[in-house]
Amino acid sequence: MEREVILETKDLAKHFGGVRAVDGVDIKVYRGELLGIIGPNGAGKTTFFNLVTGFLKPTRGKIIYEGREIQGLPPYRIARMGIARTFQIVRPLKNLTVFENVLTACGYRDYWGFSFVKPWDREDYLDKAERLLREVGLEDYAYKQAGTLPLGHLRRLEIARALAIDPKILLLDESMSGMSVEEIEEIKALIRRLRGKGLTILLVEHNVPVAVELSDRMYVLNFGRIIAEGKPEEVVRNKSVIEAYLGAGYAA
């Protein structure tokens, strides 16, 4: 079966002074798959993520999304095109309610031009926000101030917010970090559900077991380069991957 590439990077690189955080990365994301990107601390995962979402401008290389080059576009335009993201360190709009957080994202089309004059107080928007909160299981917290929520809830809030922009591809940045075992299970179930609905998901994780469990396919990043690619169970048996995580000689 011919699979359709939704997102592709070609020789993508980002250097900070002398540091090559991302150094010539080629990846392909196929529509509808759940792709994992793993790598030890400092491997360049978050930098890669910020390049794709427009928060950093690449030193060289291309990012092609649905046939269009998007490298260098500002984040808000990339978001409007349907690339949604969450943050590794959660960034809720703290003083707003959970509902308002999601609602604000529901208006992503209306921040363009002068459509901002339109009211948000309309059934379709409110219903959508409510539906998304139910989707991630936060409906009981809708009118709580976002800043007062525990981390597990905030991660789900960020996912709801990301879904609000009707994404074609969802980028999750370390969604498991700092979570309890029960919370991780909840997020895992949520990710599976979204994948089941046909959403393309790009998962950046340092929790390898979780990534292995969830992903259809995986890339391993180390020192800004791809060191392995393939089926998750095979990737983690790869010698250079084991060395990257546990140190040279451990594979023996």
Add this chain to the structure above:
Amino acid sequence: MLLRVENLTTYYGKIMALDNVSIDISEGEVVAVIGRNGAGKTTLLRSIMGLVKPAKGRILFRGEDITGKPPWIRAKLRIGYVPEGRRLFPYLTVEENLLVGAYTLKDKEEIYRRLEAVYRLFPRLEERRSQLARTLSGGEAQMLAIGRGLMVNPRILLMDEPSMGLAPKIVDEVFDTISSLKEEEKVTILLVEQNARKALEVADRVYLLDTGRVVLHARADEARNDLRVRKIYLGG
């Protein structure tokens, strides 16, 4: 017993980072705390240094309860600290960074002797003594962070992920340094590391942490063959 951590439970913001963790370390030992990213290793060191307040439990240093003491008192007890990500003072020179490390020492002579000792250990730092710390390469910066921690002639040196973000060759250099600190200078070291293999090479004993709990405590040579370590890191 030089340092004993008893039933420590720590929250990091809203996250329970440590769940009833107990570890200890005797004089002259090198003890490694390994585990996946986010296992609570860094929080453990930060708790010992007083940078996060534990919710429960005690920290005893040379028999004295230091749980509620501020970080600068702990520094005065000659607990040396090499923070995660090095965290040098970027706009101070190499030598000034070292002098901040010696802040608790009052005697000029002694400071000078320590400076000499650190420069003997890391000749490259002496060459770059008047350069700003931010201009150092990753490996040099790590050397400086270790040197800064050694300035107080520490009774124990807490090292947080010294291999992080360094190229493999430099990681080897850093661990050679750690071994020589152990063998020649007889420094007691509590080492937090993600690079399990390297940590197990230099350590006498090891604790394996996972989601805030100690899941394995063993002699380093035993742990090397323990499949649990690999399972925790890579699953499967």
Add this chain to the structure above:
Amino acid sequence: MIGMYYITLLTEIGIYSIAALGLNITMGYAGQVNLGQAAFVGIGAITSALLTLDLHLSFWIGFLAAGLMSLLIGVLLGAVSIRLKHDFLAITTIGFNFIVVGVFEYYSVFGGTTGLIGIPPPRILGHSVWGFNFMVLVYIILALAAAGTWWIEKSWLGRAFQAIREDEEAAQTMGIDPRKYKILAFAIGAALAGFSGSLLAHFKTSITYQNFGFDKSIEILTMSILGGMDSIPGAITGAAVVKLLPEVFRPFVEYRLVVYSIVIVLVLVFMPQGILGRNSPLLEWLRGGSSGERSNP
């Protein structure tokens, strides 16, 4: 009928409420520091005064031009603000105030040291509007301004403002362009100040550069903060408190400013959200402790 003293006081409260409302939009909703709001009041006042004095245009044209002129200069300041981080922006807006006032003072076109005098009152159906009627006019315009602000609150514009205030990067992931909305926040806040300036000029009939100094900006800011920076009734309450406090303390005229500054410090320390701001202890108490219901759509 109420006496002239009260009419004057109430009119001024109304006029300053409009300026404070504008500051609420820039600073309260969108989180952009502006310590030079009085300069925009001045730009509006002088635009309106010059058009009616020198060109003999009607008050209404002067009034609209005042808002427009302030809006345009607000866009300029907003464009500068994009490059500046918090403290630099704060000082730049202070500087903006000093520069504008300096221009007013040094150029006789804008009144110079003597100011502009004999500014005509508005005329409606051939009658001059002053006194009680002017007060009514002010409150009608205040009501319009409040309605406009309420509409901002209820439109995506308000959502975008709040989002950039809370977190610019997170806002971008929702499709919001922070630069555009920062400029808009300055522009709208400045326009309201311009309208309030026009009213002030035609109410007082004579104005000088001293009416628009940095101390006036602080006064407007105090109104906004006291009332609660994200609340429409807050801006009006704040204006009332700031204008009434000195009257209440008139018997202790010597210590007026002392008391005034102590009140500000106390409010800021113990109730930084202001009297009617979101999550203010007072509102919580009035609502019987059920927080957040107000934003329940």
Add this chain to the structure above:
Amino acid sequence: MEITAAFLAQELITGLTLGAVYIAIALGLTIVYGILEILHIAHAGVYVVGAYVGLVSYVATHSVLLAFLAAAAGSALVGVVIERLFYLPMLDKPRHIPLMISIALFILIEEMVANTAGHYPKAFQTSLPSSVYSCCGVLISFQQILLMALVYALSLAIWLIFEKTRLGLASKALIQDLEVAEAMGIETNKIVDLNFILGSALAGIAGMLVGIYYGKISPHMGDVVAYESLVVIVLGGFGSIVGAVVGGLILGVAEAFLAAFFSNILPRDAFAFIVMIVLLIFRPQGLFGRAE
């Protein structure tokens, strides 16, 4: 108006004197800003307090030296009280809160001084010589020499403190990484206190110095200074001592010449802010500030 070398030299001296006044105030402000990153408008109030304590002490003791010491001590006390009571507890609040508090405190201090000492200026006459020296047609007074000598000496002393002492080292470390500084044994609250004491003492000395220079002091002598000293530290780049000195000199000299040639175009303070805003547009971190 004839432009001669002597005229220019005279203006230069005026500029350098004015620059010294700015430096005297901005030096303390830049120290305080560096340590807590709060726009300490009330610093100008601390400066007024210094001037009045200085005058009272001088009247009581007839010793300029003792009066300087008293001014420094009084101001240091006020400064550190503000820091402890209002700034440290407000560090986690939105940044406009401490800024507004600072402005309100400034008004409060000025009004309290005015209510105790009177709203009108008071003469500050000392036994110091009031001679004026002349050289090649250029006049310079003893007060001007005293002002400049003291300010430049103080600048040097402060620079030495921050470059050569433990306090300086600790302060710089604390600014760059508070947490690690504490882990290295630096008692951070104490260092913040010491910075406020030092910065405020400088403001006190500046207040009295300016009082002697102009021969009078008033409760509102801090009004213009409060905001123009902000221009100085912005020009220099927040928190830089060399920057404050250079910024003060630039502003002082520029103002003197602008006032001499373009006095009818704009008031001095407006000029100062225009220079600042233009600089910020092209170099948002100030002259000596660090780009991030």
